[in-house]
Amino acid sequence: MNKFINMIEEGFIAFLLTAMTVVTFSQVVARYVFNSGAVWALELTTYLFAWLVMFGAAYCVKKGVHIGIDAFVNIFAVRTRRYITLFSISLCLLYCGILFKGSWDYIAKLKMIGIEAEDMPIEEWQIKIILPIGFALIFFRLLEVAWKVYKGDIESMHFVNESKELIDEMQNMHFVDETNKLVDDIDHRSPSPKE
Secondary structure, eight states: OHHHHHHHHHHHHHHHHHHHHHHHHHHHHHHHHSSOOOTTHHHHHHHHHHHHHHHHHHHHHHHTOSBOOOTTGGGSOHHHHHHHHHHHHHHHHHHHHHHHHHHHHHHHHHHHHTOBOSSSSSBHHHHHTHHHHHHHHHHHHHHHHHHHHHHTSOSSOOOBOHHHHHHHHHHHHHHHHHHHHHHHHHHHHSOOTTO
16 A cells, blocks of 8 residues: 555656646747747746645655754664654644644635636636645654654654765765776786787
């Protein structure tokens, strides 16, 4: 079931990114080749980007790929680190809940007023519904992480460690360079088949 949900999430994010790219590219071609373009394209791309950001943020919480600074937290013992992580997740949940409530009220007002999008024949609330949906998804993903920390499966939110990844990458590159030099040295020392 988890694989299926991952596939749907990744597929939808890929669809949003592809749709943004296609719409933008088509407008570049239309403008510079045919000297025309669609008025609604920029607005559609903006809303697609908003959907991508909200779904992407929730997905990044799930995968633990948000950038975080945990140098201070890492000096503590594992148990203390778990408490600090649970406290920080509770603050994130509070913040997410406030934003969910605000976005829900905003969407309710937009629906009540019935304002249409600027360049597309669709009501604004239907496009901006991603705000409460996105914050609800982020809230749910944070609860998942909190549960894993509480159970002891993980000790922190597992942020991306860009510096460690860069160091590892540089060490791998150094290893590859050294290996290539060694292979070249062996090739130069070994006699050719004619000899």
